[in-house]
Amino acid sequence: MLELQNIQVRYGYMVALKDVSLKVGTNTVTALLGANGAGKSTTLRTISGLNRAYRGKIELDTGEKKEIQNIEPSKIVNMGIVLTPEGRQIFPELTVHENLLAGAYTVKSKSQVKQSTEEVFSLFPVLNERRKQLGGTLSGGEQQMLAIGRSLMASPNLLMLDEPSLGLAPKIVEQIFDILIKLKSQGKTIFLVEQNANLALHICDYAYILEVGNVTLEGDGQTLLRNESVQKKYLGG
Amino acid sequence: MILQQVILGLRDGSLFALVAIGLVILFKTTGLLNFAYGSMGMFAAYIVFTFVVFVSTPLWLAVIIGMAFAVALGLTAERFLLRPIRHLSRSALLIITLGMLMILEGLALQIWKQDYRQLPPLVTGRPMIIRFSDIFLVIPQQDILIFWITGFTVLGIFLYLKYTKMGLAIRATAQKEEAARLMGIRVNTVYAFSWGLAAGLSALAAVLAAPRTQIHPSMMIDLQIHGLIAAVLGGFESIPGAIVGGLLLGIIEQLVGSYISVELKLTFALVVVIIVLLIKPAGILGKTSRRRV
Numbered sequence: 001m002l003e004l005q006n007i008q009v010r011y012g013y014m015v016a017l018k019d020v021s022l023k024v025g026t027n028t029v030t031a032l033l034g035a036n037g038a039g040k041s042t043t044l045r046t047i048s049g050l051n052r053a054y055r056g057k058i059e060l061d062t063g064e065k066k067e068i069q070n071i072e073p074s075k076i077v078n079m080g081i082v083l084t085p086e087g088r089q090i091f092p093e094l095t096v097h098e099n100l101l102a103g104a105y106t107v108k109s110k111s112q113v114k115q116s117t118e119e120v121f122s123l124f125p126v127l128n129e130r131r132k133q134l135g136g137t138l139s140g141g142e143q144q145m146l147a148i149g150r151s152l153m154a155s156p157n158l159l160m161l162d163e164p165s166l167g168l169a170p171k172i173v174e175q176i177f178d179i180l181i182k183l184k185s186q187g188k189t190i191f192l193v194e195q196n197a198n199l200a201l202h203i204c205d206y207a208y209i210l211e212v213g214n215v216t217l218e219g220d221g222q223t224l225l226r227n228e229s230v231q232k233k234y235l236g237g
Numbered sequence: 238m239i240l241q242q243v244i245l246g247l248r249d250g251s252l253f254a255l256v257a258i259g260l261v262i263l264f265k266t267t268g269l270l271n272f273a274y275g276s277m278g279m280f281a282a283y284i285v286f287t288f289v290v291f292v293s294t295p296l297w298l299a300v301i302i303g304m305a306f307a308v309a310l311g312l313t314a315e316r317f318l319l320r321p322i323r324h325l326s327r328s329a330l331l332i333i334t335l336g337m338l339m340i341l342e343g344l345a346l347q348i349w350k351q352d353y354r355q356l357p358p359l360v361t362g363r364p365m366i367i368r369f370s371d372i373f374l375v376i377p378q379q380d381i382l383i384f385w386i387t388g389f390t391v392l393g394i395f396l397y398l399k400y401t402k403m404g405l406a407i408r409a410t411a412q413k414e415e416a417a418r419l420m421g422i423r424v425n426t427v428y429a430f431s432w433g434l435a436a437g438l439s440a441l442a443a444v445l446a447a448p449r450t451q452i453h454p455s456m457m458i459d460l461q462i463h464g465l466i467a468a469v470l471g472g473f474e475s476i477p478g479a480i481v482g483g484l485l486l487g488i489i490e491q492l493v494g495s496y497i498s499v500e501l502k503l504t505f506a507l508v509v510v511i512i513v514l515l516i517k518p519a520g521i522l523g524k525t526s527r528r529r530v
Contacts, residue, residue: 092413093412102409
């Protein structure tokens with residue numbers, strides 16, 4: 001579905017990603033793990049077009065191959081790549097329903113929007129209960145559900161999630177991951193960035209480990225779970 | 238007596254509110270205070286004047302032409318002046334709008350010379366007369382029209398922002414720009430729309446004010462200052478706040494003018510604003526600092 005080749009990203013003189021190459025396969029969950037500041041968010045932001053790639057290319061394959069590096073975010077969304085950003089970034093003064101409608105901004109057909117809304121509501125019933133409430137009044141977990149639901153409104157081919165478990169109580173994290181498993185079983189392609197390596201490795205098909213701007217390790221989830229250095233660094237020994 | 242002053246205050250205030258709304262919408266979406274806001278309206282007023290006097294266009298048509306011109310001016314400014322340098326600091330953009338103000342004033346002076354120009358009121362007819370026991374209050378039709386137009390404009394903007402897709406995009410961008418971009422919203426379009434809308438509102442305010450202020454290159458300066466104060470008073474990020482701020486400012490000025498001193502009415506009005514802000518730093522309807530980053 002998506003392939004990054006030798007991507008380098010800089011913030012001014014600081015190199016955030018040195019040389020990142022990875023692949024996200026169709027209908028799979030791919031995880032990108034690493035410590036704080038390793039460049040995980042930068043990778044997603046670069047795919048989304050929020051950051052510029054200084055070098056390298058990003059290839060999207062949906063039947064035909066296209067190079068999509070350094071294209072503005074609205075076009076990336078139109079190609080079916082949607083990012084649920086770190087920190088959720090929901091619109092605090094729009095209602096839950098309006099937040100979802102904003103997520104469907106690129107969708108032309110009204111019946112399609114209606115259908116997606118119902119799908120999101122059946123996935124997250126709590127959002128339906130709170131549909132008239134302002135986004136800013138939701139709890140952290142509900143905001144994360146709203147953020148994911150909002151991304152799903154565009155019916156993305158590739159859903160990218162940046163730290164969906166960040167700052168949430170363990171119970172809520174479990175709920176969020178249950179949803180991800182459900183999405184996976186529906187055949188959605190997901191690119192997941194996580195600090196919670198244990199959970200991410202359990203649900204993903206394939207994972208990459210990012211260390212200070214480089215991919216240092218990759219493999220399928222089960223293999224990495226058994227890997228010694230992964231256990232020591234990311235799974236608490 | 239007080240009631241009379243309040244009515245006169247509302248008359249001025251609705252014009253302040255109209256100006257404030259444009260400033261607030263632009264600030265909310267683009268995070269920018271536009272110094273050239275009034276000048277765009279001033280230029281449009283000259284256009285209206287030119288069409289009425291030299292082309293003998295009917296006034297209503299000339300007003301539409303003038304507003305269309307202002308919208309085009311706003312869109313052009315956004316596209317060719319502001320957009321290419323949007324990555325620069327906020328203060329750099331501010332200076333650009335100050336430069337625009339000077340250019341527009343200079344151009345107006347070159348084209349239409351220094352004379353004060355007249356624009357007839359949009360409506361004439363018997364003024365409304367209100368009687369308080371032995372005092373008569375005469376309100377020209379134009380002032381009543383200003384009141385209506387402000388009301389309908391506000392209603393129109395409210396409905397547009399609430400119920401259209403573009404309106405949703407504007408609100409989303411104003412709240413969280415980056416998240417809006419991730420929804421596929423084109424921020425450029427939203428910015429351009431706000432600039433066009435603000436310029437159109439400024440033109441409307443200028444045309445409505447013109448019979449009283451006459452048309453000259455700095456005709457809108459006073460109104461822009463009042464609009465700015467009104468916006469600050471209302472919290473600067475809130476359209477209802479801008480309306481309340483505008484009306485309140487109009488009333489305060491009238492009261493100060495009639496009970497204290499006409500010369501000092503702006504001064505005292507500003508003192509009142511400072512007091513209000515000391516009590517409620519975020520403005521009357523503002524929310525405590527949620528800064529755009």
